[in-house]
Amino acid sequence: MYHQTIVKTNAEDVATAAHDWLIETIQETIASRGRCSLALSGGSTPKRLYQIIVESSLDSLDWSRVDLVWGDERNVPQDHVDSNYKMVREAWLDRLDPTKAPQVPRIFPVQISVNAPERAAAEYELQLRRVLDPDQKLANDFPSLDIVLLGLGDDAHTASLFPETEALEETKRLFVANYVPKFAAYRLTLTAPMINAARNVAFLVCGVSKRPAMEVVLHGPRHPNEYPAQLIEPKHGRLLWFVDAAASPES
Known part of the structure; x- marks a missing residue:
């Protein structure tokens, strides 16, 4: 596993550096594989990254060759203020000109069924397989x-893999509904094995409140049931941390 930490001065510089890396990686992937799949995150720093795409990179590549999926989602309607899809749509997708096809990616949001989150997760898992494995060559693999x-939470959660929740034990599913007791609610999320099957994984972490979580995830004792981000170790891919000085344990 390739592992790199990039420390920047502030959140704006983190978003810019992550954007530049993202565009280059998408370009390289399209050149070598023809298409690129990108799992999106919620949060303020990713939101700024999406805004920078609109501001500077709509003509940098053929976005119609990019498949957007969601790494996790809240169990709320798509127009709800807490919806990750709504955030991405407002920061990026609603600002596209649909008449300019090369600027418009293929979009695969989670189809939420508020009263049946497990069903929504199972249906999205099938959607992910259709997008990522259209020839059905990997029926028994990730x-x-x-x-x-x-992103990384103050409690060291990532995606919607929260401490002491059932999804942390998942070894076969790609995408699950994860009940989070502290919210008394379900979240829908990629599983750790699915994330670890990725070719490139990038954390975007900003703010002094994240420093203790960064310290324990990168340097602390291994207790992934308490610190879920410790589970993220791509098997054959690259792992990058884009971090501001306030969040960096080394600052």
């Missing part, structure tokens, strides 16, 4: 996303 964007 297909590889090209790029996964992740």
Whole structure:
């Protein structure tokens, strides 16, 4: 596993550096594989990254060759203020000109069924397989996303893999509904094995409140049931951390 930490001065510089890496990686992936799959994250720093794409990179590549999926989602309608899809749509997708096909990616949001989150997760798992493994060559294995964007919570959760929750034990599913007791609610999320099958995984982490989590994930004792981000170790891919100085344990 290739592992690199990039420390920047502030959140804006983190978003810019992550954007530049993302565009280059998408370009390389399209050149070598013809298409690129990208799993999106919620959060303020990814939101700024999506805005930078609109501001500077709509003509940098053929976005119609990019498949957007969601790394996790709240169990709320797509127009709800807490929806990750709504955030991505407002920061990026709603600002596209649909008449300019090369600027418009293929979009695969989670189809939420608020009263049946397990069903929604199972249906999205099938959608992921259709997108990532259209020839059904990997029916008993994990297909590889090209790029996964992740955040890190103060409690060391990532995606919607929260401490002491059932999804941390998952070894076969790609995408699950994960009940989170502290919210008394379900979240829908990629599983750790699915993330670890990706070719590129990038964390975007900003703010002094994240420093203790960064310290324990990178340097602390291994207790992934308490610190879920410790589970993220791509088997054959690259792992990058884009971090601001406030969040970096080394600063």
